[in-house]
Amino acid sequence: MTDGMRPYPEYKDSGLPWLGKVPAHWDVLRAKSLFRLSIERSAAQHGMELLSIYTHIGVKPRKDLEQRGNKATTTDGYWIVRKGDLIVNKLLAWMGAVGVSHYDGVTSPAYDILRPRRLLSSDFYHYLFRIGDYLQQFKCRSRGIMDMRLRLYFDQLGQIPVVVPPPNEQDAIVAFLDDIFRRTNKFIRNRRRLIEVLTEQKQAIINRAVTRGLNPNASLKPSGIDWLGEIPEHWGTAALRLRYDQCLGKMVDAKRFTGMNAIPYLRNTDVQWDRINVDDLPLIDITQDELERFSVKSGDLLVCEGGDVGRCAFWDARIPVCGFQKALHRLRPLDPNRDYPRFMYYCMYSASKLGVFVAGGSENTIAHLTGVKLRAHRFAFPPYDEQREIGAHLDGVLNQNEHAITVAQREIDLIREYRTRLIADVVTGKLDVRHLAPADDLPTGETDDDTELADDIDGEEAMNDEPELIEEADV
Numbered sequence: 001m002t003d004g005m006r007p008y009p010e011y012k013d014s015g016l017p018w019l020g021k022v023p024a025h026w027d028v029l030r031a032k033s034l035f036r037l038s039i040e041r042s043a044a045q046h047g048m049e050l051l052s053i054y055t056h057i058g059v060k061p062r063k064d065l066e067q068r069g070n071k072a073t074t075t076d077g078y079w080i081v082r083k084g085d086l087i088v089n090k091l092l093a094w095m096g097a098v099g100v101s102h103y104d105g106v107t108s109p110a111y112d113i114l115r116p117r118r119l120l121s122s123d124f125y126h127y128l129f130r131i132g133d134y135l136q137q138f139k140c141r142s143r144g145i146m147d148m149r150l151r152l153y154f155d156q157l158g159q160i161p162v163v164v165p166p167p168n169e170q171d172a173i174v175a176f177l178d179d180i181f182r183r184t185n186k187f188i189r190n191r192r193r194l195i196e197v198l199t200e201q202k203q204a205i206i207n208r209a210v211t212r213g214l215n216p217n218a219s220l221k222p223s224g225i226d227w228l229g230e231i232p233e234h235w236g237t238a239a240l241r242l243r244y245d246q247c248l249g250k251m252v253d254a255k256r257f258t259g260m261n262a263i264p265y266l267r268n269t270d271v272q273w274d275r276i277n278v279d280d281l282p283l284i285d286i287t288q289d290e291l292e293r294f295s296v297k298s299g300d301l302l303v304c305e306g307g308d309v310g311r312c313a314f315w316d317a318r319i320p321v322c323g324f325q326k327a328l329h330r331l332r333p334l335d336p337n338r339d340y341p342r343f344m345y346y347c348m349y350s351a352s353k354l355g356v357f358v359a360g361g362s363e364n365t366i367a368h369l370t371g372v373k374l375r376a377h378r379f380a381f382p383p384y385d386e387q388r389e390i391g392a393h394l395d396g397v398l399n400q401n402e403h404a405i406t407v408a409q410r411e412i413d414l415i416r417e418y419r420t421r422l423i424a425d426v427v428t429g430k431l432d433v434r435h436l437a438p439a440d441d442l443p444t445g446e447t448d449d450d451t452e453l454a455d456d457i458d459g460e461e462a463m464n465d466e467p468e469l470i471e472e473a474d475v
Contacts, residue, residue, distance in 0.1 A: 008432045016161055018133055023429040026165050032158030034125070035114035040080040042106045049105030050075050053087040058099030058126065078106035079113050084122045086114040086129070093152040094139035100126035112154055121170035124427065127177055128162065131424040163428060172437035173426055179438050184419050191408045198405050202398055207350045209390050210343070213382060223380060227356050231380045241375035243339050244331045248305065248371050249324035250294040252284060261285045263295070265323035266315075271302050273349065276313045278322075286323045294323050296330060301341050303329040303348060303374070309367045310352030312345060329374055338384055342391035347379050 010024040022028060042048060050062040059081075081087060081101050089097035089111055100122040107113070116122060128134060137160050142150035165173065212218070213232050220230040223237055231237070240246065249265070264281035271277075286294050296302065298317035303310060305327050312331075315322070324330060333339040351357060356377070358367045382390065425431045 004436055005431045005433060008429060011429075014161070014163075018136070019161070019163070019428065021429075022163055023165070023432075026163050026429055028161050029164050030158060031114075031160045031162050032154075034117060034120060034162065034164065035086065035158070036117050037154045037158075038079070038085065038113040038115040040113075042076065042078050042080050044076045046076070046106065048075075048080070049103055050078075051081055051087065051101060051103055051105040051107045053089050053097050053099055053107070053111060055092060055096040059087050059101040059103065061103060061105065075106050077109070079109060079111065081105050081107050081113055082115065084116060086122055086125060088112040088114060088152065088154075088157065090151045090153060091149075093157070094135055094142055094147075094150060096130050096135060098126075098129045098138075112157075114154075114157075119167050120164075121167065121174050123174040123178075124165070124170040125162070127174070127423055128427045131420075131427060133424070133428070134160070134162075165429070169434060172434045175437040176433040177423060177426060180419060180422065184415050187415055188412050191412050195405055195408050198401055198408070202401050202405075203350070203353050205397060205401075206346050206394060207354070209394055210347045210350050211380060213386065214390060214393055225378050225380075227351065227354050228378075228380050232382070235380050235382045237378050237380050239375065240331075240377050240379060242334075243379075243381060244333055244344065246371055246375050247293060247330045249326045249328045249330065250284060250286060250290065251326045256285070257283070258285055259283070261287045263321050263323050264319060265325055266296070266302065266328060267325050268304050268307050268327040271304055271311060271313050271328060273311055274313050274345070276302065276315060278318050281319075281322070284323050284325070291321075296322050296324055297332075299332075299341060301331040301345060301348075303331060303369070305329055305370070306368045308352070309357040309369045310348050312348045314341070314345070329369070329371065339381065340384060340387035340391055342395070343382075343387035344379075346391065346394055351377070351379075 008023040011021040012024045014020060014022045014028050016028070019028070051059055052062050052065070053059050054065070081104065083102055083104055085101050087099060087101055087107055091097075091110070129138075138152050138157070139147075139150065141156035141160065142152040143156075144150035211223075211228050211231055212220070213235070215232070218232040218234075221233045223229060223231045225237060228237070252265075262283040263286055264278075265284040265286075266276065266281065269277075270281065296315040296317075298315060300315045301312055302315060302324060303312040307327075331341070331344065333341055333344075357369050357373075381387070422431075426433055
C-alpha cells in the first residue's frame with residue numbers, strides 16, 4: 001500500500017520540540033498568517049445548507065445526519081461557510097472537531113469559520129489539524145476549568161505554528177492521503193461486512209438451539225410466546241422467577257461513600273457479552289450485613305438492566321470479594337440440578353438480540369429491564385441434561401465464529417492505527433510521498449461515496465459501545 005515511501009532528502013530544525021525537524025523547503029508560520037476569522041452572517045430566509053462539524057467525520061450537511069444532534073429552529077444570522085473554509089468547534093477542537101467544508105452553506109455561531117488568506121489546500125490543514133500533536137496544541141491553548149468546558153478562540157489558535165509545504169506539494173499530499181483513506185475504508189467496510197455476516201450466523205445458530213434444540217426431527221408444539229414460536233413437545237415454559245433467583249445490585253451514592261466497608265464493584269459497562277472487566281473497578285461501601293445480597297459468587301450470571309439491555313456474562317471470581325451496582329441483575333438457579341446457567345446465558349443472548357427486552361419493541365425507546373419485568377419474562381426450558389448438551393454444543397460450534405470476529409475486528413483496529421500514524425508522518429514531513437500521489441486525483445480533498453462516514457459510524461455500537469459522534473449544540 002505504501003511501498004516507495006522515504007524521508008525527504010534534507011531537513012531543518014523547526015525550532016519547536018513537539019514538531020521536530022521539517023523538510024528544508026517547508027515554511028513554519030503562525031496559523032493566523034494562513035487563515036482569517038470569517039464572521040459573515042446569513043440573511044433571513046437564506047435557503048442555504050445547514051452544516052455541522054463532527055469529531056469523526058468532519059463537516060457534513062445536517063440533513064445527512066438529521067437523527068443526530070440538535071435541530072435548529074432557525075438558521076437566520078448563522079455564519080456563512082464557503083467551500084474551502086475550515087470549521088472549528090471551539091468547545092471540542094481538541095477532540096478533533098475541526099475540518100474542511102466541501103459545501104457552501106451556513107453553520108452555528110458556536111463555531112469559528114477560518115477562511116484562507118492565501119493560496120493553499122484547506123484539505124491539507126484538515127488532515128494536519130486532526131493529528132495528535134495539533135490536537136494537543138489545541139488543548140494547551142484552550143481556556144476553561146475542565147476538559148469538557150475548554151474553548152479554543154481564534155486569538156490562540158492563530159498563534160499556533162503550522163507547517164507550510166509549497167501549494168502543489170500540499171495537493172500531492174492530500175491526493176495521497178485521500179487515496180489511502182479510500183483504500184483503508186474499503187478494507188474496513190469489507191471486514192465489517194464479514195463481522196455482520198458472522199454475527200448474524202451466530203445469532204441464528206443460538207436462536208435455533210434455544211428454541212428448537214439440537215434434534216431436527218423433534219416433534220414441536222406452540223410455546224404460546226411470540227418470540228419463541230414452536231418448541232419441542234417435551235420442553236416446558238416458565239417465568240424466570242420460577243427457575244432463577246434475581247437480585248438487583250446496590251444503589252451507588254457517591255455522597256454517602258465513607259470507605260469504611262469499601263470493596264470493588266461492577267458497573268453496567270464492566271459487563272460485556274460473555275466477559276467481565278475487573279481492571280480499575282471503583283469502590284462502594286457494602287457492610288457485612290449487606291455482603292450476601294450485594295456481592296457476586298463464582299458462576300453468577302450478571303445481566304445489564306439498561307444500555308444494551310440483557311447483555312450478560314458470568315462472574316469467575318478473579319478477585320475474592322466484589323459487589324455489583326443497581327444497573328445489574330444477578331441470576332442464580334433456584335435448583336442447580338434443574339437448570340444450567342450456561343443455557344440461560346444463551347437464552348438471554350437470543351432474547352436480547354431479538355429485541356424482546358426493549359420497551360414497546362422500539363429501539364428508539366430508552367429501555368430498562370426492571371426486576372419485575374425480568375422475573376416475569378417467560379423462556380423455554382428443556383430438561384437439565386439437554387440444557388447442558390445445548391450449552392456445550394453452542395460453546396463448541398461458536399468458538400471458530402468468535403475467533404473469526406475477533407481477528408476481523410483486530411484487523412480493523414490495526415489498519416486504523418496504521419492510518420493515523422501514516423497521516424501524522426506525511427503531513428509533518430517525516431515521509432515524502434510526492435512521487436506516490438495519484439496524478440488523476442490532484443487535487444480532490446474528498447473521499448468517495450462518503451466512505452469516511454461509513455468507516456466511522458457503521459457498526460461502531462456493535463463493536464464495543466463506542467462513543468457516538470460529538471457535536472456541540474447550536475447556540
